[in-house]
Amino acid sequence: MEKIILVIISNIDSRYVTALKAILETTFDRGVEISYQIGDLKYAYDHTRNQYLSPRLLSRLRRIKKASNDKLMAVTNLDLYSPGYDFIYGEADVKAGLATLSINRLMGSTADGLPDTCLFTERIIREAVHEVGHLYGLVHCKNPKCVMRTCTCAAEVDEAGNGLCDGCLHTLNANLT
Numbered sequence: 001m002e003k004i005i006l007v008i009i010s011n012i013d014s015r016y017v018t019a020l021k022a023i024l025e026t027t028f029d030r031g032v033e034i035s036y037q038i039g040d041l042k043y044a045y046d047h048t049r050n051q052y053l054s055p056r057l058l059s060r061l062r063r064i065k066k067a068s069n070d071k072l073m074a075v076t077n078l079d080l081y082s083p084g085y086d087f088i089y090g091e092a093d094v095k096a097g098l099a100t101l102s103i104n105r106l107m108g109s110t111a112d113g114l115p116d117t118c119l120f121t122e123r124i125i126r127e128a129v130h131e132v133g134h135l136y137g138l139v140h141c142k143n144p145k146c147v148m149r150t151c152t153c154a155a156e157v158d159e160a161g162n163g164l165c166d167g168c169l170h171t172l173n174a175n176l177t
Ligand SMILES: [Zn+2]
Pocket: 130, 134, 140, 149, 150
């Protein structure tokens, strides 16, 4: 059976990687493999914006993808953008089975200004399920509490707290069989 491969392309705390692996395995009923490919990302860097161009990361993934049915998602803490957007949390090339995920803008803080790792983990999980959801045929959802809604800011990511709505879950289950 095909699997989901998380390609970790920059340093990310292993607890987030572990959390992602667990939630993706449960949600998509597929094995999740972790592949550390931390290296020079100069090829994707845009110094006029001090951001990394997501489509270039997708091109790189296209070259490293071996089994044609596997889904690959590059995960980074770097700030990503795509033409037409100020920044993106992630991007999917559905046809190729490839996605990117940036956790850069998902960090939250507690009332006393400390990093809120629980909130951070929840947001990362939601965005990861969203991008991998696209790879399994889900499209954007109008339900504001569903993770397949479009999110342009962290408050919207927080609102999407109910996982996949019944409609998206139904579509996913049909697509997974
Ligand atoms: Zn989307």
